[in-house]
Amino acid sequence: MNLQPATLQKIDEVITHYPVKRSATLPLLHLIQEDIGYLPERTEEWVAAKLSLEPINVYEVITFYPMFRRKPIGRRHIKVCRTLSCALVGGYKTCAQFEQEFNTHRGEVSPDGEVTIDFVECLASCGTAPVVLIDDDLHEKVDCAKAKALSAKIKAEAGARKQESGIQNQTQH
Amino acid sequence: MIAPTKPDLVTVNIDGKEIAVPKGTNVIEAARLVGVDVPHYCYHPKLTVVGNCRMCLVEMGMPAVDPATKAPVMDPATGKQKINWIPRPQIGCGTTASPGLHIRTQTPQIKDCREGVMEFLLINHPLDCPICDQAGECKLQEQATGYGRGYSRFIEQKNVKPKRTQLGPRVTLDDERCILCSRCIRFSKEVAKDDVLGFIDRGSHSTLTCYPGKQLANNYSLNTVDICPVGALTSTDFRFKMRVWFLKQTNSIDTESSVGANTVVWSREGQIYRITPRQNDEVNDTWMADSGRELYKQVRAADRLTVIKVGNLDSTLDMAVKAAGEIFKASAGAIAVVGSGRNSVEEQFLTKKLAEALKASTQLVSRAGTGDKILVSADRNPNTRGALVTGLISALPTQQLTGLAAAIDAGQIKTVVSIGEDLTAAGLTAAQLAKISIVYLGTHVNATSTAAKVVLPTYTVFEKSGTFVNQQFRIQKFAKAVPAPAGATDDLVILAKLATATGATVPTADLAAVWKTIAAEIPALGTISFNNLPDTGLLLDQTPWATLPFVEGETLHFKPAASAETRS
Secondary structure (H helix, E strand, O other), rough: EEEEEHHHHHHHHHHHOOHHHHHHHHHHHHHHHHHHOOOOOHHHHHHHHHHOOOOHHHHHHHHOOOOOOOOOOOOEEEEEOOHHHHHHHOOHHHHHHHHHHHHOOOOEEEEOOEEEEEOOOOOOOOOOOOOEEEOEEOOOOOHHHHHHHHHHHHHHHHHHHHHHHHHHHHHHH | OOOOOOOEEEEEEOOOOEOOOEEEEHHHHHHHHOOOOOOOOOOOOOOOOOOOOOOOEEEEEEEEEEEOOOEEEHHHHOOOEEEEEEEOOOOOOOOOOOOEEEOOOOOHHHHHHHHHHHHHHOOOOOOHHHHHOOOOOOOOHHHHHHHHHOOOOOOOOOOOOOEEEEEOOOOEEOOOOOOOHHHHHHHHHHHOOOEEEEEEOOHOOEEEEEOOOOOOOOOHHHHHHHHHHOEEHHHHHHHOOOOHHHHHEEEEEEEEEOOEEEEEEEEOOEEEEEEEEOEEEEOEOOOOHHHHHHHHHHOOOOOOOOOEEOOEEOOOOHHHHHHHHHHHHHHHOEEEEEEEOOOOOHHHHHHHHHHHOOEEEOOOOOOEOEEEEEOOOOHHHOOHHHHHHHHOOOOOOOOHHHHHHHHHHHHOOOOEEEEOOOOOOOOOOOOHHHEEEEEEEEEEEHHHHHOEEEEEEEOHHHOOOEEEEEEOOOEEEEEEOOOOOOOOOOHHHHHHHHHHHHHOOOOOHHHHHHOOOOOOOOOHHHOOOOOOOOOOEEOOOOOOOOOOOOOOOEEEOEOOEEEEEEEO
């Protein structure tokens, strides 16, 4: 496991929050996923050793929750709500729009590596459906036009970042 | 034995019947005591309670008391204390008996609950009982008949899951049949201490799995097959070999170590198909080791002795006994008897009689291994203590017969009677074996039987009845499950004939007669006869041997007395 020192520190700290070590399984998995972006192979063994468990105990938890990923995702995670309210006012269309914008399918990393689009269940903002969560930012009333605008913004940011790193590379040479 | 302290009793009422049960008893066990069946899958008396199958739902009520005065509220209609029934059903396995607890298991609500739970369990369960190996001993099948609605309303597609996963070398898993009761998971974790099983994914996709890269390979893995209430976990060895209702069940004892796990031998038409554990809460609970389940294979092993031989020529029993008698006469005073810790108490008693008649020295060969702290102990002889109790030996046996070897080299011993013991394995060289005449009684070919002058094939534990004394000094009986192969003779018959040939008077070779003599001659066994011995065995007084340094370490339900003393 290739974790940052800050994450390791957080992990050691969070274990102390619980009367039994086993309770720290979920927080640890979240911390690892936040750090690496997904749960790489042998996460089970690493967490199990940390919490004096057997790997199967951790494996059960990881497979139970759909929020845990075993593969890397794009730079941004676009989560489109598909629960009733959003589905009624066009959540599926919003999702299709995002897919078209980034030339990708749900659950896959877009070819430019910028995004991964997923359907999720209720984001608790039914009054402003359809809603989309891009990383930690909630976007409300995302119809196709707004989806297009959001995509354009992401692409623009990506372009700017590329240029910046290009300049940096040039100055380094 | 110190009488166990009387547990605190609480009185509960189940379906109108009052019963006093020990504190902490759960409703399923309490109902069992009044003869009420509470159907269940996930609950197992020897495992922790998880309450995840919901089959054992019951209605529960407590006597009403006035909240303010704590005075009992009486029901004017009956004149008895009113019962406040909880409107929702409770799980029986997770409800412990408390004073005044009232339980109803036969109400329309409970009938509905059971039908509902059964319906959910069956929607994804394959309906292929005719080809399922569990049929006949399947809880799902039995309870679907007893408590199900009888027909299915399910028209959707059933789940598809892995059908034949090899969980380990001895266990095969059919995930579609699994009802997710988690008994196997809890057993692996709590009893076998090998936590490799678990449920992955969730909802109707939940699947029982072994952790990738690991195997359910521990020596207790087949217990998961026994406790699986459905046909999900099956024994790779027994699977699809025989319908269970054709099999005859015979009580037996596991001979692999001095634990003496109680077993059931399942046979049909003289052939054994499997061995499973038999519940004995003082010895093995409901478990046994996998290694003990394979012992039946020795019955039809290729190296089984089935021909009586005298000097390498085929012979008959009477001629062989006569030949042995002549050998004894020729070497009178220079005879040694090597008895066996694998023999029954009765055989060891007759071995002692034979040795006395021959004025021979007696010894046993010990078989030490490492104990696994569960149900295989360090002493791999099932009946070392039987030899002590019968007086065949007075000190603990050794692994090497160095004394005997020296006596042979010195020419003091000219004849050895070996009861199933391979003398080469006990440290005697081929040259030493060549110097002596060997009379060999045994079941399988080995270097000693090959070198023997007289070979008398005997019975395995599955072909005879008898008793063993286990590490707790508990005398336990086993019964004949299958007939012995032609050519083999009952050990008791041979021993009695050999003793008679030397002029001794011994009881006839029949268990009842032998036991009469045993009871008369051995005070420790004075009150016992084979027939009055309970199925769960009888503890003997072990004080005469309390100081002996037995090799066993701690196992389930056993703490070595000697080491406990040294520790304190």
